[in-house]
Amino acid sequence: MSAHAVHAPTGHRVAWPLVLRVAWKNVRLRYKSSLLGFAWTLLNPVLYLAIFLFIFSRAFGQVDNYPVFALTGLILWTFFATTSAHVLGALVENAHVLRSLAVPPLVFPLAQLFAGLINLLFSLIPFALLLAAFGWRPQPVHLLALPALALFAVFVFGLSLALCTLNVYFRDIGLLWNALLPALFYITPIAYPPDLVPADLRWVAGLDPLYWYIDLFRTIVYHGQLPDAGRMALVTVLSAAALAMGMVVYGSLRRGLVANY
Amino acid sequence: MRTEPMIEVRGLQADYHVQRHGYRSIKEYLVSFGGKRLLERRRVIDGVDLDIAAGECFGIVGRNGSGKSTLLRVLAGIVEPAAGSVVVRGRVAPMLALGVGLEPELDGIENARLCAALMGGDRHAMRRTVEHVRAFAGLAEEDLHMPVKRYSTGMMARLGFAIATTDDPEVLLIDEVLAVGDAAFQLKCYDRIAELKQKGGTVVFVSHALGEVQRLCDRAGCMEGGRLLKVGGTHEVGVFYHGLLGIPVGE
Numbered sequence: 299m300s301a302h303a304v305h306a307p308t309g310h311r312v313a314w315p316l317v318l319r320v321a322w323k324n325v326r327l328r329y330k331s332s333l334l335g336f337a338w339t340l341l342n343p344v345l346y347l348a349i350f351l352f353i354f355s356r357a358f359g360q361v362d363n364y365p366v367f368a369l370t371g372l373i374l375w376t377f378f379a380t381t382s383a384h385v386l387g388a389l390v391e392n393a394h395v396l397r398s399l400a401v402p403p404l405v406f407p408l409a410q411l412f413a414g415l416i417n418l419l420f421s422l423i424p425f426a427l428l429l430a431a432f433g434w435r436p437q438p439v440h441l442l443a444l445p446a447l448a449l450f451a452v453f454v455f456g457l458s459l460a461l462c463t464l465n466v467y468f469r470d471i472g473l474l475w476n477a478l479l480p481a482l483f484y485i486t487p488i489a490y491p492p493d494l495v496p497a498d499l500r501w502v503a504g505l506d507p508l509y510w511y512i513d514l515f516r517t518i519v520y521h522g523q524l525p526d527a528g529r530m531a532l533v534t535v536l537s538a539a540a541l542a543m544g545m546v547v548y549g550s551l552r553r554g555l556v557a558n559y
Numbered sequence: 560m561r562t563e564p565m566i567e568v569r570g571l572q573a574d575y576h577v578q579r580h581g582y583r584s585i586k587e588y589l590v591s592f593g594g595k596r597l598l599e600r601r602r603v604i605d606g607v608d609l610d611i612a613a614g615e616c617f618g619i620v621g622r623n624g625s626g627k628s629t630l631l632r633v634l635a636g637i638v639e640p641a642a643g644s645v646v647v648r649g650r651v652a653p654m655l656a657l658g659v660g661l662e663p664e665l666d667g668i669e670n671a672r673l674c675a676a677l678m679g680g681d682r683h684a685m686r687r688t689v690e691h692v693r694a695f696a697g698l699a700e701e702d703l704h705m706p707v708k709r710y711s712t713g714m715m716a717r718l719g720f721a722i723a724t725t726d727d728p729e730v731l732l733i734d735e736v737l738a739v740g741d742a743a744f745q746l747k748c749y750d751r752i753a754e755l756k757q758k759g760g761t762v763v764f765v766s767h768a769l770g771e772v773q774r775l776c777d778r779a780g781c782m783e784g785g786r787l788l789k790v791g792g793t794h795e796v797g798v799f800y801h802g803l804l805g806i807p808v809g810e
Contacts, residue, residue: 556638
């Protein structure tokens with residue numbers, strides 16, 4: 299029989315099998331009562347793409363193969379918008395569990411991140427088929443998209459974990475995020491090419507971290523080029539900084555969580 | 560024979576960190592770059608000493624907000640002590656609220672597996688939990704394959720109690736959740752609690768129903784304002800509690 303001092307009980311050790319189990323449950327529940335189920339992961343960006351094609355393809359005629367350009371942006375955007383929103387709500391939505399079982403709270407935001415990743419990985423296959431329909435052909439360099447996506451996932455998690463923790467104390471955060479997401483969508487060059495931004499405003503566009511991830515992803519998947527080292531370094535630093543910020547906010551407010559869910 | 564107590568609480572203090580209300584506090588916090596406190600400490604447990612032996616059932620009574628549930632949360636490892644020490648010598652199964660960890664869209668069996676995982680169980684523990692639910696909860700196989708959102712409160716209590724008592728937990732923490740089951744299931748729970756005690760398990764039982772406490776518990780304590788004001792026999796503590804509430808003794 300093990301004696302344990304209940305000193306740092308809600309511990310920092312996160313059990314990974316548990317995270318994956320909860321993540322898988324989240325994936326299943328997300329589409330459980332919908333007719334089209336998993337297809338929504340794909341339908342959502344495709345609907346966006348249809349709108350883009352209808353409205354923008356003439357306007358941005360100078361973009362070579364606009365559907366592939368738009369889709370490469372939309373894949374990242376869809377992951378960002380859905381995963382950040384799900385991670386943001388993870389602590390508040392599991393309040394009843396966290397108040398009654400000694401589960402490390404971090405399990406729930408992590409599980410939402412992994413649910414988002416599982417969704418993304420599944421959707422890459424139909425996305426690849428769709429891209430192929432628009433004339434895109436896979437090349438070895440495209441495999442670099444996977445580490446790029448991993449870096450993006452770290453960034454999304456760090457940012458959302460900070461928001462998720464603050465949201466426990468101030469529910470305004472979740473509401474604010476809902477309002478900010480559409481604004482971010484238009485600020486980030488997803489539907490339009492980045493060189494459309496007037497030269498004197500480009501530095502503003504560069505302040506948007508999403509720009510750098512989408513740019514990296516497009517360099518690899520749309521242009522089929524190797525990303526240069528400087529860009530890689532910048533994106534890696536952004537991801538590390540976001541993760542550090544998330545962990546610091548979570549770590550400093552963790553003790554107060556249980557009274558405020 | 561074990562000599563050291565199963566649960567040992569010394570000088571325990573526990574706080575809740577509550578946000579200071581109002582726009583001003585957020586502004587102060589942001590302007591000071593986190594230097595000013597955003598959260599205010601509120602002491603919920605203020606100096607509790609308690610030993611509970613193996614094989615003992617200990618009842619806790621007290622007014623709403625006196626710290627009973629928080630004490631259970633500290634024992635369960637959900638709330639960290641601010642000061643003092645807590646030692647629990649055994650595997651803890653908390654039953655602190657009804658339907659905890661149950662996912663409304665999943666069925667009884669899937670929920671049993673999920674809860675077992677949330678309580679820290681591995682693949683084998685998950686299988687044993689499902690077996691125990693089948694054997695103990697008294698739910699029809701058809702009900703076990705129905706989403707728990709369609710369960711009645713009593714059915715949720717059955718599922719929850721069956722999940723929590725899998726693998727003969729050494730420390731069972733119960734926070735007023737048995738009252739919702741029907742009489743037959745309550746009796747079954749009392750039998751199961753007696754069985755766990757016989758095997759050397761410890762039960763901590765929070766309830767407002769003095770009758771239940773006197774029936775189940777060997778000893779009891781009365782909490783008030785975050786302190787254990789009285790510890791002793793269940794009758795003695797019951798009389799004390801009624802005195803505190805201003806209810807004439809003998810009722």
